[in-house]
Amino acid sequence: MNNGSVLSTVNLKKSFGGLVVAGGINFSVMPFEVRCIIGPNGAGKTTFFNLLTGLIPIDSGKVILENKDITKLSSSKRQNMGLIRTFQAPRIFPEMTVMENVLLSYRSQSSIFQLMKVLKPKSDVLDKINETLKKVGFSHFINIEAGSLSHGQKKRVEMAMAIVQQPKILLMDEPTAGMTARETHEIADMINILRKEMAIVTVEHDMEFVREVADKITVLYRGDLVHEGTLDELENDPFIQEIYLGSVDI
Amino acid sequence: MLIGLLILFLIVGFVAPEYLLDLLATAVIFGVFAASADFSYGYAGIMNLGSALYFGLGAYIMGYGLKASANPFLLIPSALIVSIILSLVIGYVGFRVKASQTHFGLIGLAITLGFEQLAISLYGLTGGSNGITNVPRPVFSFFGLDLDLSSPTLYYFYVIVVSMGIFFILWRLVNTDFGRALQALRHDETKLETMGYHPLKVKMTVNAITAAIASLAGMLLVCISGIAYPSLFGVGLSMSVLIWVALGGTGSLIGPFIIAMILKLSESMLSSTFENSYTLIIGLVFVIMVIVAPTGVFGIGKKIFQYIKRTEVEQS
Numbered sequence: 035m036n037n038g039s040v041l042s043t044v045n046l047k048k049s050f051g052g053l054v055v056a057g058g059i060n061f062s063v064m065p066f067e068v069r070c071i072i073g074p075n076g077a078g079k080t081t082f083f084n085l086l087t088g089l090i091p092i093d094s095g096k097v098i099l100e101n102k103d104i105t106k107l108s109s110s111k112r113q114n115m116g117l118i119r120t121f122q123a124p125r126i127f128p129e130m131t132v133m134e135n136v137l138l139s140y141r142s143q144s145s146i147f148q149l150m151k152v153l154k155p156k157s158d159v160l161d162k163i164n165e166t167l168k169k170v171g172f173s174h175f176i177n178i179e180a181g182s183l184s185h186g187q188k189k190r191v192e193m194a195m196a197i198v199q200q201p202k203i204l205l206m207d208e209p210t211a212g213m214t215a216r217e218t219h220e221i222a223d224m225i226n227i228l229r230k231e232m233a234i235v236t237v238e239h240d241m242e243f244v245r246e247v248a249d250k251i252t253v254l255y256r257g258d259l260v261h262e263g264t265l266d267e268l269e270n271d272p273f274i275q276e277i278y279l280g281s282v283d284i
Numbered sequence: 285m286l287i288g289l290l291i292l293f294l295i296v297g298f299v300a301p302e303y304l305l306d307l308l309a310t311a312v313i314f315g316v317f318a319a320s321a322d323f324s325y326g327y328a329g330i331m332n333l334g335s336a337l338y339f340g341l342g343a344y345i346m347g348y349g350l351k352a353s354a355n356p357f358l359l360i361p362s363a364l365i366v367s368i369i370l371s372l373v374i375g376y377v378g379f380r381v382k383a384s385q386t387h388f389g390l391i392g393l394a395i396t397l398g399f400e401q402l403a404i405s406l407y408g409l410t411g412g413s414n415g416i417t418n419v420p421r422p423v424f425s426f427f428g429l430d431l432d433l434s435s436p437t438l439y440y441f442y443v444i445v446v447s448m449g450i451f452f453i454l455w456r457l458v459n460t461d462f463g464r465a466l467q468a469l470r471h472d473e474t475k476l477e478t479m480g481y482h483p484l485k486v487k488m489t490v491n492a493i494t495a496a497i498a499s500l501a502g503m504l505l506v507c508i509s510g511i512a513y514p515s516l517f518g519v520g521l522s523m524s525v526l527i528w529v530a531l532g533g534t535g536s537l538i539g540p541f542i543i544a545m546i547l548k549l550s551e552s553m554l555s556s557t558f559e560n561s562y563t564l565i566i567g568l569v570f571v572i573m574v575i576v577a578p579t580g581v582f583g584i585g586k587k588i589f590q591y592i593k594r595t596e597v598e599q600s
Contacts, residue, residue, distance in 0.1 A: 087478060113480035125475040127468050134464055141461050142480035146489050149462035199480065 039098075040065045040233045041086070041117065041203045046095035048085055048257075055081045057257045058095070063203060068225060069235045070244045073254035079237040080122060082254060083205050087119050088112050100202065114143065116202030120195075122211060122237075124188040128181025132172070132191050135180050136163045139195035166198040169227070171220055185212045193224075203233040210240050222246040285538065286452060293444045297437060305440040306508050307552050311545040313504045316447045318528040318544035319537045320497035323454050325526070326534035327463060328490045329470030331385055334392030335525055337399055338367045338495040340517035342502030344403065347416040347512035356422040363503055364496050371495030375488040388487075393519065400517035415513030419506050433507070443504050450497055454537055457493070466490065467535075527566075531573050533582025543581055 042062035048055050055078045063069050071079050084090040086097055088109040097105045104112050126135050137155055140163060141148075155163075167176055170190040175183070180191055189209065196204055209225075210218040218240060225234055225247045238244050244251065244265065251268055253261035261274050268274055293312070297305060317339060324330045345363035350356070374395060378388030403410045410416065421439050424431040433439045457463055465486055468476045473483050506512045515521065528547065532539030547566065554562055577584050 089474065089478065108482075109474075109477045110480050110482050113478060119478060121475075125472055127464075127471050127475075129467060129471065130464060138461065138464050138468055139479050141465075144461070146462065146485060149465060150457060150460050152461045153456070153459055155461075195479065 037062060038065070039063055040067075040100055041235075042098045043086070044096040044098065046082075046085060046097065047093045048081070048090065049093060054257045056085055056092070056095075059254075059257075059259045061252065061259060063233050063235055065202075065233055066229055066231075067233050067249045068229050068247050069233075069250050069252060070238045070248040071235065071252045071254060072238060072241075072244065076256075077254040078257040079254050080207055081257075083119060083207055083237065086205065087117060113199070116200075117205070118196045118199050118201035118203070119205035120189075120192045120207060120209065122207040124185070124192040126180045126188055126191050126195070128179065130180055131178060132167070132176045132180050132183070132194075133160075133163060135191055136166060136194050136198050140198045142199065163194075163198060166194045169197060170194045170224060186214070186217045189213065197228065201232050203235065204228070206234065206236040208237050208239065210238065210243050218243050219246075286448065286455065290444070290448045293448070294441070297440050297444065302436040305436050307549060309436075309440045309443040310505065310508055310552070311548040312443055312447045313501050313508075314525075314528075314548045315541040315545040316450050317498055317501040318525055318532065318540035319451055319454055320494045320501070321525045322529045322532070322534060322537055322540040323458065323497075324490055324494040325529055326536065326540075327458055327470065328466040328487065329385070330487060330490055331389050331526070332392050332491070332494065332522070333389040333519075333526075334394075334396030334522050335494065335498050336517055336519070336521035337392065337396035338371065338498035339502040339505075339521065340396070340399060340403070340512070340514075341367050341370070342499030343506040343512040343516050344410060344416065344502075345499075346503040347419040347506045348409070350419050350422060350507070351416060356424055357426070359422075360500070360503060363499055367495045367499035368492045371491045372488055375491040376484075379484050379487045379491075388491075393522070396517050396522060397519065400514050400519075403514040403517055410512075410514075413514060415511050416506075417511050419510045419512065421507045436508075439507065443508075446500070446504065450500065451537070451541065454497070458537065527570055529580075531570060531580055533580025533585075536580070536582035539580050539582030539585075 039062035043059050046056050046059040046061070059082065071082070073079055081090065085092050088104075088107060092105065095105070096103055099112070099115055099117055102115070104115065104117070107115075127138070130138070137159070140159065141152075164176070167173065170193045172187070172190050172194060175187075180188065183191065189212075193206070193209065196206075209221050213221065222243055225236070228234060234247075236247070248265060251261075251263065251265055252259060253268070253274060261268065261271065293308075296308065300308065317335075321332065321335055324332055324335075342363050345366065346359055349359040349362075374391055375388070378391045381387050403415070404413050421434040423433065433442050458466070465476065465481060468481075469483060469486055476486075477483050502516065525544070528544040529540040531547075532541065532543035551562065558565065573580070579586075
């Protein structure tokens with residue numbers, strides 16, 4: 035699919051036994067776009083991320099990153115090409131410091147022999163990491179164990195780990211889950227700055243957040259992409275209102 | 285700490301009688317073997333149930349080669365290459381199933397049992413149950429200069445220098461970015477993969493390093509004991525090394541090194557007095573340690589150190 039998109043899927047299908055989790059999804063995101071994926075619990079949003087990043091093999095269809103078919107590539111190779119993700123529950127390394135977590139992520143492109151050489155990172159690498167941590171609003175506590183941080187701080191560390199790899203497209207699974215209203219607003223501000231450097235796809239439940247960041251919204255339901263459009267279009271679609279958003283006031 | 289240990293070992297080398305130097309060198313060799321197992325299990329989370337395979341392989345190749353008057357400069361790299369290639373094959377097969385260490389552990393166990401049986405069966409090559417006996421100590425010749433290590437004192441210094449060198453390499457490795465990748469691997473392999481690392485490559489590298497060190501330890505030992513015998517491949521040794529790691533404290537290197545040394549020294553000294561009950565005593569110590577100090581000796585030491593530091597801060 036050559037439509038200038040940074041990431042797209044063609045008829046992506048996946049089922050577990052009789053349960054269809056992706057029923058032929060055609061999805062595409064343009065460079066520097068912020069896309070929010072919404073849908074009720076069990077709609078297949080996180081599974082869709084897992085299929086995109088190769089954590090779960092697909093049954094059929096294609097995943098295309100900048101005109102390259104990455105369907106058969108491993109998760110790590112997809113990452114090396116600029117498809118980076120974060121997880122719903124932050125996955126960081128609790129025994130390491132915040133700095134070491136981000137450093138480990140920064141060094142992921144290095145060969146094993148290069149990794150074996152470095153005892154202490156050089157000052158330009160440290161500057162780069164500090165700069166990235168500042169982007170996610172994290173300028174203190176960089177030398178404390180990441181396991182001792184709060185949930186919101188852990189999420190920010192994971193975001194820094196993703197951003198430091200300079201993704202072409204960043205997939206964020208519920209970046210504001212478990213965060214306070216103020217933190218949610220800060221994350222929205224952060225995304226609005228990051229969108230100048232990369233495309234971003236988020237799975238999100240918080241409609242205020244969606245309103246603040248999304249260029250376009252994709253609605254998933256039972257493994258199907260049932261709607262794609264702007265927030266205005268979504269608000270005026272009675273079908274979406276009734277089936278997918280229920281009593282949520284957008 | 286490492287330099288202190290090295291100085292201590294060197295001083296002992298000048299004052300202790302020769303028979304004691306052989307005992308101490310043996311203990312240091314098993315200490316290095318335990319540290320290599322800790323590198324694999326304590327840092328990367330890879331439990332190798334058949335680490336004695338490489339230990340035995342090193343001992344047999346060195347034993348066979350030295351008896352055949354082969355040049356140790358050729359023997360050592362040959363044994364290392366054989367061990368590394370075997371470890372890469374086992375690693376590739378065992379680690380292919382992501383996040384399942386069980387396959388790898390069981391394959392290692394099966395192969396080490398197979399090698400033990402082979403060592404018994406291939407009588408012509410391995411000497412059968414008796415093993416390869418009367419293995420001489422090596423003489424290194426370079427540029428017409430002979431370094432004869434047949435004296436226990438000289439061989440002791442050789443063991444100390446090689447062992448401390450290996451220990452330093454391990455210590456350095458765990459403190460590099462590679463060491464951090466190993467800790468990450470142990471904690472969350474999927475996350476490491478989604479960050480762009482290749483967990484299979486990392487695990488195979490760890491396994492190859494561990495295999496090379498175990499093999500080198502086997503090579504060092506055979507020249508002291510003068511014999512390579514089938515149970516060097518045995519499950520007993522593979523399990524013992526894991527017990528040393530658990531008792532010493534996983535992820536510390538020095539803990540398993542010291543515990544392996546202490547247990548090996550006490551085994552040599554106590555097993556003649558408590559011939560029948562020695563293994564039972566060690567088993568009981570292990571059970572008690574697991575209950576009262578699951579973090580091992582290193583963990584206890586760390587807690588005491590932190591307590592002293594805290595008390596000092598409070599007093600000041």
